[in-house]
Amino acid sequence: MNNQDKQVHYVSLAILYKDNKFLMQLRDNIPTIPYPGYWAFFGGHIEAGETPEIAVRREIIEEISYTLPEKIYEFGRYDSEKAVRHVFHAPLEVELDQLVLGEGWDMGLVTPEEIRQGKRYSTAAGEERPLGDVHQRILLDFIKLRIGNG
Numbered sequence: 001m002n003n004q005d006k007q008v009h010y011v012s013l014a015i016l017y018k019d020n021k022f023l024m025q026l027r028d029n030i031p032t033i034p035y036p037g038y039w040a041f042f043g044g045h046i047e048a049g050e051t052p053e054i055a056v057r058r059e060i061i062e063e064i065s066y067t068l069p070e071k072i073y074e075f076g077r078y079d080s081e082k083a084v085r086h087v088f089h090a091p092l093e094v095e096l097d098q099l100v101l102g103e104g105w106d107m108g109l110v111t112p113e114e115i116r117q118g119k120r121y122s123t124a125a126g127e128e129r130p131l132g133d134v135h136q137r138i139l140l141d142f143i144k145l146r147i148g149n150g
Contacts, residue, residue: 006081006082007082008081008082008083008084009045009082009083009084010045010046010052010083010084010086011043011044011045011046011055011083011084011085011086012043012044012046012052012053012055012056012059012085012086012087012088013041013042013043013056013085013086013087013088013135013138014041014042014043014056014059014060014068014072014087014088014089014090015041015075015087015088015089015090015138015139015142016042016060016066016089016090016091016092017089017091017092018091018092018093018109019109020111020112021109021110021111021112022109022110022115022139023042023092023096023107023108023109023110024039024040024041024042024107024108024109024110024120024131024135025039025040025041025042025063025064025101025103025104025105025106025107026038026039026104026105026106026107026108026122026124026125026129027039027040027104027105027132028103028104028105029105029125034082034083034132035132035135037105037125037129038129038130038131038132038135039110039119039120039122039129039130039131039132039135040131040132040135041087041135041138042059042060042063042064042104042107043055043056043059043060043063044059044062044063045059046086052074052086052088053072053074053088055086056068056072056086056088057072062102062103063101063102063103063104064099064100064101064102064107065099065100065102066092066094066098066099068090069090069091069093071090072088072089072090073088073089073090074086074087074088075087075088075089075138075142076138076141078134078137078138080134085134085138087138089142096108096109105122105124105125106122106123106124106125108120108122110131110139112143114131115131115136115139115140115143116140118130118131118133118136119131
């Protein structure tokens with residue numbers, strides 16, 4: 001396989017936190033999408049002409065009808081063979097019931113313990129569902145850095 005056969009996706013993701021918990025979506029259980037039926041971050045593809053920050057702001061409005069705070073922070077970039085992930089973080093400044101889930105199967109505030117375990121119960125699914133491995137790794141990095149700097 002040559003490089004032209006590999007399509008790299010450029011995405012922007014948001015770590016949104018409230019009360020030491022992290023907002024995640026349970027992705028739709030559609031086999032053709034990345035991480036079907038897994039807990040993952042809100043965010044998505046960077047469109048032509050967008051910066052990663054503009055993309056993450058647009059995606060969050062589309063996915064949960066939430067306008068990110070004026071100040072958001074870049075956490076890092078996570079590259080793999082399939083994706084270049086730009087990760088931002090900001091506090092979630094509203095209650096969950098003020099969000100409108102426009103994409104995904106479920107959403108919830110995930111605890112650090114659930115992140116370490118790599119799974120969380122979903123009321124919509126009626127069972128525990130796994131966290132996406134890259135999403136878990138990013139959150140573990142984020143938690144480690146926050147504790148180290150806090």
